[in-house]
Amino acid sequence: MIDAHHHLWDPTRRAYPWLAGDALAPIRRPYTVDDLRAVTRAAGVRATVLVQTVSSDEETAEFLDLAAREPLISGVVGWADLTAPDLADRLAELRARGPLAGLRHQAEDEPDPDWLARPDVLRGLAAVAAAGLTYDLLVRPPQLPAARKAVDAVPELRFVLDHAGKPPIARGPWQPWAGELAALAERPNVYCKFSGLVTEADWAEWRVGHLRRHAEHVLESFGADRVLFGSDWPVCELAASYQAVVDAALSLTGPLSDAERAEVFEHTVVRAYHLPISQV
Numbered sequence: 001m002i003d004a005h006h007h008l009w010d011p012t013r014r015a016y017p018w019l020a021g022d023a024l025a026p027i028r029r030p031y032t033v034d035d036l037r038a039v040t041r042a043a044g045v046r047a048t049v050l051v052q053t054v055s056s057d058e059e060t061a062e063f064l065d066l067a068a069r070e071p072l073i074s075g076v077v078g079w080a081d082l083t084a085p086d087l088a089d090r091l092a093e094l095r096a097r098g099p100l101a102g103l104r105h106q107a108e109d110e111p112d113p114d115w116l117a118r119p120d121v122l123r124g125l126a127a128v129a130a131a132g133l134t135y136d137l138l139v140r141p142p143q144l145p146a147a148r149k150a151v152d153a154v155p156e157l158r159f160v161l162d163h164a165g166k167p168p169i170a171r172g173p174w175q176p177w178a179g180e181l182a183a184l185a186e187r188p189n190v191y192c193k194f195s196g197l198v199t200e201a202d203w204a205e206w207r208v209g210h211l212r213r214h215a216e217h218v219l220e221s222f223g224a225d226r227v228l229f230g231s232d233w234p235v236c237e238l239a240a241s242y243q244a245v246v247d248a249a250l251s252l253t254g255p256l257s258d259a260e261r262a263e264v265f266e267h268t269v270v271r272a273y274h275l276p277i278s279q280v
Contacts, residue, residue, distance in 0.1 A: 001246075002074070002277075003040060003048040004269040005162065005195045005230025008033060008063070016054055018109070024238070031234045033070055039233060039242035040072065047074040047277055049230075049269065051136070052104055055079050064098025074275045075101030077136050082124025091131040101273035102134035102160070113142050117149035125150060129157035134273050138162045141172075144180035151187045158189055160272055163196025163232065167214045170202045178217055185221035191272045192222045194249060194264060195230030203239040208251050215252040224260035228268040 009016055010030040019028050040048060050063050050073050060078030067073040080090050080103055094100045107116050115121060116137070128135050137147045137159055144165055151159050161184060167177045184190055197211045219227060229249050236245045253261050270277060 001043070001045045001229070001265045002269045002275075003045045003231050003233075004160075004228040004272075005051050005193055006036065006048055006233045007031070007051055007053050007235065008036065008066075009053050014054065014056070014059065018053075018106070027234050027237050033066060033072075035234075037072060043243055043246045045246075046072075047275070048072055049075045049077060049101060049273060049275075051077040052079040055081075055105065060094060061097060064094060064100060066098075068098040073099075074277050075099050075273050077102045077104050077134075077273075079103060079105060082128075083120040084124070087124050087127045088130065091127065091133065095131070095133075099276065100133065101275065102136055102158075103128055104136035104138055104162070106138055107143055107147075108138050108140050108166070110143075114146045114149075116143065116146040117153070122150060122153050125154045125157055129154055132274070134158040134160055136160045136162050137165075140166045141168070141177040141180060144177070144184060148180070148184050148187070151184065151190055155187075155189055158272060159187075159191070160228070161190060161192045162230075163200070164192055164194070164214065164218050166196065166200055169197065169200040169206075169210060169214055174213075181217065182221045185226075190222075191226045191228060191268065192218055193230045194218060194227050194253075196232045196235070198236055198239040198245055198248065199232065201239065206239060208248050211248065211252060219253070219256070219264075224256055224263040225268060226272075227264050228272055229265045 008031050011028055063076045067076050078100055125135060135157055139147050165181050198206055201210050231242055231245050233242050253264055
């Protein structure tokens with residue numbers, strides 16, 4: 001098993017604006033690589049992808065340095081300013097530093113819902129494609145139309161939709177999320193992370209059955225060969241332990257064949273991020 005999406009952070013060293021508020025207090029503490037080794041070892045995870053948490057060149061550099069010396073972390077989805085005129089040079093510097101697999105920006109927090117389709121952002125995405133990297137789409141349903149515009153504008157770039165586009169499982173409507181997800185899945189250069197569903201459900205009351213309809217829609221829309229499992233640890237701890245997230249994902253993919261489950265839990269992530277690890 002490969003975990004395609006997890007984080008590390010230390011609020012004693014860096015500010016994380018999205019961690020503010022009482023609701024997130026349970027996870028507002030340092031999470032280290034030692035913690036990562038412990039939870040992944042227990043779950044049988046052999047490799048991971050470490051994902052950025054803030055718009056910080058410094059954090060990305062630190063993550064790459066860590067991944068360069070930590071065998072468990074096979075790739076880093078970092079951050080760089082997509083609108084910077086020297087983005088191509090910056091990406092080359094980052095790739096020389098460590099196993100940079102892709103970039104991400106918290107587009108979900110941008111006040112402009114069409115941020116991903118801005119001309120300066122699209123130029124940056126073209127530079128990401130030219131560098132042979134992947135781009136993670138962190139969006140909510142209102143930003144899915146802009147995500148589709150970006151995908152259509154840069155068809156040579158591999159995109160990964162984080163957390164299935166954050167469907168409002170707890171109390172939101174099925175549409176427009178379901179229709180927008182299916183439309184995005186029609187684009188062959190888009191993958192989808194089977195992640196983050198427990199924290200879109202009711203944190204205290206969720207059950208696997210509450211996630212099933214949304215999970216089935218993801219798998220039917222993208223197919224197992226474009227779906228990749230991610231824990232979203234330690235964010236997931238707001239609603240579930242690492243092992244509980246793994247168990248839920250295994251249950252939700254139960255109807256798949258063994259070959260299809262191998263795609264979701266191991267093979268798709270290697271293709272999506274061009275990870276330098278063997279598929280077994």
